[in-house]
Amino acid sequence: MEHPARVRFATRSAVLGARGMVATSHPLATAAGLDVLKRGGTAADAAIAANAMLGLVEPTGCGIGGDLFAIVRDPAGGLAGLNASGRSPRALTREHFERLGLDRIPESGPLSVSVPGAVDGWFELHARFGRLPMRDLLAPAIDYGRHGFPVTAVIAETWAAEARRLAAHPGFGEVFLPGGAAPREGDTFVNARLAAAYELLAAGGRDVFYRGPVAEAIERTVRSSGGFLTAADCAQHRSEWVEPVCTDYRGCTVWELPPNGQGVVVLQMLNILEGFDLRALGFGSALHLHLLVEAKKLAFEDRARYYADPTFADVPLEGLLSKAYAEERRRLIDLKRASTPTHGEPPGSRRGDTVYLAAADGDGQMVSLIQSNYRGFGSGVTVTEFGFVLQNRGESFSLSPAHPNAYEPGKRPFHTIIPAFAARDGEWLMSFGVMGAAMQPQGQVQVLTNMIDFGLGVQEAGDAPRVRHEGSSEPTGAERAPDGGVVYAEPGFTAEAIEGLRERGHVVERARGGAFGGYQAVLRDLRRGVYFGASESRKDGHAAGF
Numbered sequence: 429m430e431h432p433a434r435v436r437f438a439t440r441s442a443v444l445g446a447r448g449m450v451a452t453s454h455p456l457a458t459a460a461g462l463d464v465l466k467r468g469g470t471a472a473d474a475a476i477a478a479n480a481m482l483g484l485v486e487p488t489g490c491g492i493g494g495d496l497f498a499i500v501r502d503p504a505g506g507l508a509g510l511n512a513s514g515r516s517p518r519a520l521t522r523e524h525f526e527r528l529g530l531d532r533i534p535e536s537g538p539l540s541v542s543v544p545g546a547v548d549g550w551f552e553l554h555a556r557f558g559r560l561p562m563r564d565l566l567a568p569a570i571d572y573g574r575h576g577f578p579v580t581a582v583i584a585e586t587w588a589a590e591a592r593r594l595a596a597h598p599g600f601g602e603v604f605l606p607g608g609a610a611p612r613e614g615d616t617f618v619n620a621r622l623a624a625a626y627e628l629l630a631a632g633g634r635d636v637f638y639r640g641p642v643a644e645a646i647e648r649t650v651r652s653s654g655g656f657l658t659a660a661d662c663a664q665h666r667s668e669w670v671e672p673v674c675t676d677y678r679g680c681t682v683w684e685l686p687p688n689g690q691g692v693v694v695l696q697m698l699n700i701l702e703g704f705d706l707r708a709l710g711f712g713s714a715l716h717l718h719l720l721v722e723a724k725k726l727a728f729e730d731r732a733r734y735y736a737d738p739t740f741a742d743v744p745l746e747g748l749l750s751k752a753y754a755e756e757r758r759r760l761i762d763l764k765r766a767s768t769p770t771h772g773e774p775p776g777s778r779r780g781d782t783v784y785l786a787a788a789d790g791d792g793q794m795v796s797l798i799q800s801n802y803r804g805f806g807s808g809v810t811v812t813e814f815g816f817v818l819q820n821r822g823e824s825f826s827l828s829p830a831h832p833n834a835y836e837p838g839k840r841p842f843h844t845i846i847p848a849f850a851a852r853d854g855e856w857l858m859s860f861g862v863m864g865a866a867m868q869p870q871g872q873v874q875v876l877t878n879m880i881d882f883g884l885g886v887q888e889a890g891d892a893p894r895v896r897h898e899g900s901s902e903p904t905g906a907e908r909a910p911d912g913g914v915v916y917a918e919p920g921f922t923a924e925a926i927e928g929l930r931e932r933g934h935v936v937e938r939a940r941g942g943a944f945g946g947y948q949a950v951l952r953d954l955r956r957g958v959y960f961g962a963s964e965s966r967k968d969g970h971a972a973g974f
């Protein structure tokens with residue numbers, strides 16, 4: 429671990445605990461998870477309790493109308509991956525979009541809705557890794573739903589912005605705009621309707637949501653808005669346990685989930701960057717930042733070409749992750765000039781806002797969990813009876829028939845949310861994630877290289893300034909920006925580094941705010957048996973342990 433005297437970026441020290449740790453983006457969610465651990469619950473129990481609370485207190489990023497992905501470290505059996513993402517409505521066809529004259533799926537409204545998978549994800553995690561009754565896990569969120577909670581600063585700002593986008597959707601204002609306006613920082617917000625939904629889940633299990641009154645309410649809501657999602661679509665939903673995929677980066681193993689998510693981008697970027705001595709370049713130098721951006725561009729072009737639901741598309745995973753393919757892609761990087769690359773042809777290929785949390789218990793079980801509505805509150809289609817909004821994840825489909833991520837009924841869309849694990853043999857094991865759509869893999873790579881290449885501690889690695897590139901091709905079929913896109917840089921990088929990027933042909937803008945993601949991590953020091961918790965200084969939350 430990094431000695432405090434060498435800390436350069438940390439907003440605070442990491443939180444330490446020997447028996448358990450929770451890190452989330454909201455203090456009440458962290459408290460709910462920690463209380464579960466103290467009552468003898470597992471890390472999975474704590475993660476469910478924290479996620480349920482986040483769905484109440486941070487509806488701007490997540491909720492039971494969204495999807496979920498998780499990786500669980502079972503001390504007795506390695507890592508298990510959970511894909512709890514939902515599928516598109518079976519009655520909605522691509523021809524319907526053609527009849528409407530659309531070339532892409534709208535970002536809000538009923539046509540962007542897919543089956544919400546998060547609740548099934550909770551019950552899958554609980555059945556395999558939980559210990560306490562589900563009613564105990566949901567009780568804190570039920571209590572705060574009925575009695576209210578004070579809205580925190582970052583969430584209040586996002587809430588106001590989302591209100592401008594979604595206020596016209598029927599039912600949205602009734603639930604989320606009390607008195608006709610978004611709650612401000614310090615205002616108390618009550619959502620007794622969501623509390624009632626949680627109470628039903630606590631008493632009746634997952635079938636209440638997928639085969640009972642909640643599914644029926646979802647169908648009524650979507651149909652009244654002109655959409656296609658039905659209770660039958662909900663009833664057919666099942667999560668899937670999957671094998672995480674990994675790569676080695678300078679002696680550290682990094683695990684992600686396979687597509688339909690974008691976790692493989694992280695592994696591709698690391699494979700490309702492994703061929704450069706980042707430590708020798710120095711953190712924040714122009715060449716360091718240039719290489720981050722160029723590796724991102726190369727991996728994102730492959731993301732746009734190949735990542736999709738593997739049930740419907742042939743995803744050449746082995747080829748994408750091969751070191752030989754990374755070497756081939758690495759040779760395309762010009763150290764002196766910005767590029768506008770296209771996708772590669774890996775072996776086996778065929779032509780043709782969010783919340784993250786980490787939890788760990790005294791037995792060594794660790795959970796890396798990420799959950800989202802996609803764009804803030806999601807589609808705006810509000811199930812008023814139960815106080816939640818349905819996700820707009822269907823927006824991520826392409827309407828180009830030849831694209832691997834092309835819209836089809838009953839298909840999982842491309843997903844941006846990615847939980848992760850990393851380990852250095854015999855030294856440490858870390859569950860971590862970075863929120864924020866396309867920023868997620870870019871943020872994960874920056875956190876990892878900050879730790880592995882530059883020796884930063886788990887808190888400092890997240891607090892260090894970040895860059896974000898926008899302008900790559902998208903899995904929706906949208907082409908990259910013709911000028912190569914824009915590099916956004918947080919405060920903290922030198923004028924010399926920014927000028928060095930511009931000299932290489934990058935368009936660079938200075939920026940601040942929430943566009944650089946939200947990070948949480950729990951690292952277990954394997955030699956001493958101590959947890960180190962880190963939480964994002966750009967968000968409202970914190971880590972806590974005991």
